[in-house]
Amino acid sequence: xxxxxxxxxxxxxxxxxxxxxxxxxxxxxxxxxxxxxxxxxxxxxxxxxxxxxxxxxxxxxxxxxxxxxxxxxxxxxxxxxxxxxxxxxxxxxxxxxxxxxxxxxxxxxxxxxxxxxxxxxxxxxxxxxxxxxxxxxxxxxxxxxxxxxxxxxxxxxxxxxxxxxxxxxxxxxx
Numbered sequence: 001x002x003x004x005x006x007x008x009x010x011x012x013x014x015x016x017x018x019x020x021x022x023x024x025x026x027x028x029x030x031x032x033x034x035x036x037x038x039x040x041x042x043x044x045x046x047x048x049x050x051x052x053x054x055x056x057x058x059x060x061x062x063x064x065x066x067x068x069x070x071x072x073x074x075x076x077x078x079x080x081x082x083x084x085x086x087x088x089x090x091x092x093x094x095x096x097x098x099x100x101x102x103x104x105x106x107x108x109x110x111x112x113x114x115x116x117x118x119x120x121x122x123x124x125x126x127x128x129x130x131x132x133x134x135x136x137x138x139x140x141x142x143x144x145x146x147x148x149x150x151x152x153x154x155x156x157x158x159x160x161x162x163x164x165x166x167x168x169x170x171x172x173x174x
Contacts, residue, residue, distance in 0.1 A: 030108075037064040040122050043082065044115040045108050055114075058097070058106065059086040059123045067118070075110055082106045086123050094123045 023122025038061040045056040060082030069075035085097035085106050124131050 024034050025126070038062060038083070038120045039064050039067055039106065041067065042115075042117045042119055043080075043108075043113060045112045046114045047108070047112050056108075057087065058082055059094070059119065060084060060106070061122075070110060070116065079107050080113070082108070084122070086125060092128045094125050094127060096125045103151050 010077060040059065041062050042059050043062075045058075047054045047056065061084050062080060062082060066075065066080060070080070083105050085104050086094050089095045096104060097106065138143070
Protein backbone atom coordinates (compact mmCIF):
# COMPACT_ATOMS: atom_id res chain seq x y z
CA UNK A 1 0.00 0.00 0.00
CA UNK A 2 2.84 2.43 0.86
CA UNK A 3 4.63 2.07 -2.54
CA UNK A 4 1.36 2.86 -4.31
CA UNK A 5 0.87 5.97 -2.15
CA UNK A 6 4.45 7.15 -2.79
CA UNK A 7 4.09 6.56 -6.53
CA UNK A 8 0.81 8.48 -6.67
CA UNK A 9 2.34 11.37 -4.69
CA UNK A 10 5.30 11.47 -7.07
CA UNK A 11 3.01 11.46 -10.12
CA UNK A 12 0.86 14.23 -8.65
CA UNK A 13 3.94 16.37 -7.92
CA UNK A 14 5.26 15.80 -11.44
CA UNK A 15 1.91 16.77 -12.94
CA UNK A 16 1.74 19.96 -10.88
CA UNK A 17 5.29 20.96 -11.71
CA UNK A 18 4.85 20.29 -15.42
CA UNK A 19 2.05 22.88 -15.41
CA UNK A 20 4.47 25.56 -14.16
CA UNK A 21 6.24 27.83 -16.63
CA UNK A 22 9.60 27.34 -14.93
CA UNK A 23 9.43 24.31 -12.62
CA UNK A 24 13.22 24.12 -12.18
CA UNK A 25 13.37 27.74 -11.03
CA UNK A 26 10.52 27.18 -8.56
CA UNK A 27 12.43 24.30 -6.95
CA UNK A 28 15.92 25.79 -7.12
CA UNK A 29 15.43 28.55 -4.48
CA UNK A 30 13.88 26.39 -1.71
CA UNK A 31 16.52 23.69 -2.13
CA UNK A 32 19.37 26.22 -2.05
CA UNK A 33 17.84 28.06 0.93
CA UNK A 34 17.98 24.85 2.98
CA UNK A 35 21.77 24.46 2.62
CA UNK A 36 23.81 24.37 5.84
CA UNK A 37 26.64 26.70 4.64
CA UNK A 38 25.67 30.30 5.38
CA UNK A 39 27.12 33.75 4.74
CA UNK A 40 26.58 37.11 6.43
CA UNK A 41 24.99 39.71 4.16
CA UNK A 42 23.53 43.19 4.18
CA UNK A 43 20.29 43.21 2.19
CA UNK A 44 18.01 46.06 1.13
CA UNK A 45 14.44 45.04 0.30
CA UNK A 46 11.76 47.16 -1.39
CA UNK A 47 8.41 45.54 -0.60
CA UNK A 48 5.23 46.79 -2.32
CA UNK A 49 2.49 47.75 0.13
CA UNK A 50 -0.97 49.29 -0.02
CA UNK A 51 0.50 52.75 0.62
CA UNK A 52 3.44 52.53 -1.79
CA UNK A 53 6.79 50.88 -1.10
CA UNK A 54 8.28 49.80 2.23
CA UNK A 55 12.07 49.65 2.46
CA UNK A 56 13.83 47.26 4.84
CA UNK A 57 17.57 47.18 5.54
CA UNK A 58 18.81 44.09 7.36
CA UNK A 59 21.92 42.13 8.18
CA UNK A 60 21.42 38.39 8.34
CA UNK A 61 22.80 34.98 7.58
CA UNK A 62 21.71 33.53 4.24
CA UNK A 63 22.38 30.20 2.55
CA UNK A 64 25.50 30.33 0.38
CA UNK A 65 24.00 28.34 -2.54
CA UNK A 66 20.99 30.67 -2.65
CA UNK A 67 23.26 33.73 -2.65
CA UNK A 68 25.20 32.25 -5.59
CA UNK A 69 21.95 31.61 -7.49
CA UNK A 70 20.77 35.18 -6.90
CA UNK A 71 24.19 36.62 -7.79
CA UNK A 72 24.24 34.67 -11.06
CA UNK A 73 20.64 35.66 -11.81
CA UNK A 74 19.49 32.04 -11.69
CA UNK A 75 16.95 32.57 -8.86
CA UNK A 76 14.62 35.44 -9.65
CA UNK A 77 11.58 34.13 -7.81
CA UNK A 78 10.96 32.38 -4.55
CA UNK A 79 11.84 33.14 -0.96
CA UNK A 80 14.99 33.99 0.96
CA UNK A 81 15.36 33.31 4.68
CA UNK A 82 17.46 35.62 6.81
CA UNK A 83 18.62 34.15 10.12
CA UNK A 84 20.04 35.99 13.13
CA UNK A 85 18.65 39.22 11.68
CA UNK A 86 20.13 42.52 12.87
CA UNK A 87 19.45 46.15 12.02
CA UNK A 88 20.73 49.68 12.74
CA UNK A 89 18.69 51.40 15.41
CA UNK A 90 17.98 55.11 15.67
CA UNK A 91 20.73 55.25 18.30
CA UNK A 92 23.35 54.25 15.67
CA UNK A 93 23.85 50.87 17.33
CA UNK A 94 23.18 47.40 15.95
CA UNK A 95 20.16 45.64 17.42
CA UNK A 96 19.03 42.01 17.21
CA UNK A 97 15.67 41.45 15.54
CA UNK A 98 15.05 38.58 17.96
CA UNK A 99 13.12 39.52 21.07
CA UNK A 100 10.23 38.17 23.13
CA UNK A 101 7.97 38.27 20.08
CA UNK A 102 10.32 37.53 17.14
CA UNK A 103 12.69 34.61 16.64
CA UNK A 104 15.23 36.61 14.66
CA UNK A 105 14.36 34.89 11.39
CA UNK A 106 12.64 36.73 8.53
CA UNK A 107 11.52 35.52 5.09
CA UNK A 108 11.25 37.83 2.08
CA UNK A 109 10.57 37.33 -1.61
CA UNK A 110 13.69 37.17 -3.76
CA UNK A 111 12.10 39.53 -6.29
CA UNK A 112 11.94 42.27 -3.58
CA UNK A 113 15.74 42.40 -3.18
CA UNK A 114 17.09 45.80 -4.19
CA UNK A 115 20.70 45.29 -3.02
CA UNK A 116 22.70 42.49 -1.47
CA UNK A 117 26.27 42.68 -0.14
CA UNK A 118 28.30 39.99 1.56
CA UNK A 119 30.03 41.14 4.72
CA UNK A 120 33.15 39.61 6.24
CA UNK A 121 32.07 39.46 9.90
CA UNK A 122 28.84 39.29 11.81
CA UNK A 123 27.67 42.72 12.98
CA UNK A 124 27.99 42.90 16.78
CA UNK A 125 24.81 43.72 18.68
CA UNK A 126 25.22 46.79 20.88
CA UNK A 127 28.13 48.22 18.91
CA UNK A 128 28.01 50.99 16.36
CA UNK A 129 30.17 52.25 13.54
CA UNK A 130 33.36 51.64 15.51
CA UNK A 131 33.23 47.96 14.57
CA UNK A 132 33.75 48.87 10.91
CA UNK A 133 37.01 50.59 10.09
CA UNK A 134 35.68 51.89 6.79
CA UNK A 135 32.53 53.28 8.41
CA UNK A 136 34.28 56.03 10.36
CA UNK A 137 33.41 59.37 8.81
CA UNK A 138 36.33 60.83 6.92
CA UNK A 139 37.52 64.18 8.23
CA UNK A 140 36.42 67.14 6.17
CA UNK A 141 38.83 69.95 5.25
CA UNK A 142 36.96 72.02 7.87
CA UNK A 143 37.73 69.38 10.54
CA UNK A 144 41.40 69.31 9.51
CA UNK A 145 41.72 73.08 9.82
CA UNK A 146 40.10 72.97 13.28
CA UNK A 147 42.51 70.28 14.44
CA UNK A 148 45.47 72.29 13.19
CA UNK A 149 44.12 75.33 15.05
CA UNK A 150 43.72 73.22 18.20
CA UNK A 151 39.90 73.17 18.14
CA UNK A 152 37.88 69.99 18.47
CA UNK A 153 35.44 69.18 15.66
CA UNK A 154 31.85 69.93 16.52
CA UNK A 155 29.29 67.18 16.76
CA UNK A 156 27.16 68.83 14.08
CA UNK A 157 29.90 68.43 11.47
CA UNK A 158 30.45 64.79 12.49
CA UNK A 159 26.75 63.97 12.51
CA UNK A 160 26.20 65.53 9.10
CA UNK A 161 28.53 62.95 7.56
CA UNK A 162 26.95 60.20 5.48
CA UNK A 163 27.77 56.74 6.82
CA UNK A 164 27.61 54.72 3.59
CA UNK A 165 25.65 51.49 3.54
CA UNK A 166 24.76 51.62 7.21
CA UNK A 167 21.11 52.73 7.19
CA UNK A 168 18.86 53.21 10.18
CA UNK A 169 16.02 50.90 11.27
CA UNK A 170 13.56 49.88 8.50
CA UNK A 171 11.88 52.93 6.97
CA UNK A 172 8.65 53.38 5.06
CA UNK A 173 8.61 55.43 1.87
CA UNK A 174 5.54 56.58 0.08
